[in-house]
Amino acid sequence: MSTSNTPSATIENQPGSKKNYKNAIIGVLSVALVATAGFLAYDRSNKSAKIDQQEVQIATITTEKSNLQSSFDASLARLDSMGTVTNGLNAELATKNAEIAKNKEEIRTILNKKNATAAELGRAKKLIASLNEKITGMEQEIARLTQENQQLGEEKIALTADKEKLTQDLATTTGIKQDLEKKVDVASTLNASNIVITPINVKRNGKEKVSSTAKRVDKMVVSFDVANRIITPGSTDIYVLVIGPDGKPITSGPATGSFATREEGDKTYTAKVPVDLETAKTKNVAFSFEPGSHFQTGAYKIQIYQNGFLIGQGTKELKKGGLFS
Secondary structure, eight states: OOOOOOOOSSTTTSSHHHHHHHHHHHHHHHHHHHHHHHHHHHHHHHHHHHHHHHHHHHHHHHHHHHHHHHHHHHHHHHHHHHHHHHHSSSSHHHHHHHHHHHHHHHHHHHHTTOOOOOHHHHHHHHHHHHHHHHHHHHHHHHHHHHHHHHHHHHHHHHHHHHHHHHHHHHHHHHHHHHHHHHHHHHHHHHHEEEEEEEEEEEEEEOOOOEBGGGGGOOOEEEEEEOOOOOOEEEEEEEEEEEOEEEEEEEETTOOOEEOSSSSSOOEESSSEEEEEEOOOOOEEEEEEEOOOOOOOEEEEEEEETTEEEEEEEEEEEOOOTTTTO
């Protein structure tokens, strides 16, 4: 067996083998690079799809929020338009107003959130729908109440007109009644007739004698008849005023007072005589009076008043008398 000092050539040291090894490495790296590029492309595509999806969701939520805000603003505008009316109907709509205020506050809270979720926006949407239902109900209620108020207003106008007419009729009737009462009052005033004035001299023995001499007259007796065919039965006062020759009224003590006349003001009376009357029947009245001092010479005027009217008068002359009278 022969030996040689020349080294044997291995496969690695062969030029062809070394080239194949490099090509293999390059192939593996190429595959890895392609795979990496593919993965990166896939990952980038996947992220892009997610971003697009998120952008679509954000746009959808933004649009939904914007639509809800517009719907809410429209609801508020409807409420504002009812403001003037509801101010006058708060008593009837107080409960609905409270519910609406609660809904408005919750809707505002959701819409003011920067990152409101779809669930929250859905809640806001339901609340706005409920709000619109309540507003519609309020509008219908306001329309009904407004119509009722209008009818009540028309009825009030009619009643006011009726009241004014009744007031006018009453005023007319009252005026007529007052005129009739005045006429009846005047017509029921008594008439005095058959007035007789008798000067009386009272003797020491109590006997009475008619005398026309002033110094012998102790009292005057006045008698007259009164009657009225329509007067109501009952009692009335007759005032007699005696005016002396000096033109002054004669008083007859503490019973003297004053009475009111229809046309001459208040007068002082000499005597007040109560009389009980019957309809259409004549009543005789008589009384006597004495002055505070002796009777004076001259004419004594007798005036008879009833119901504020002068119903009769007469005059009696007293003479001075002779030396032996």
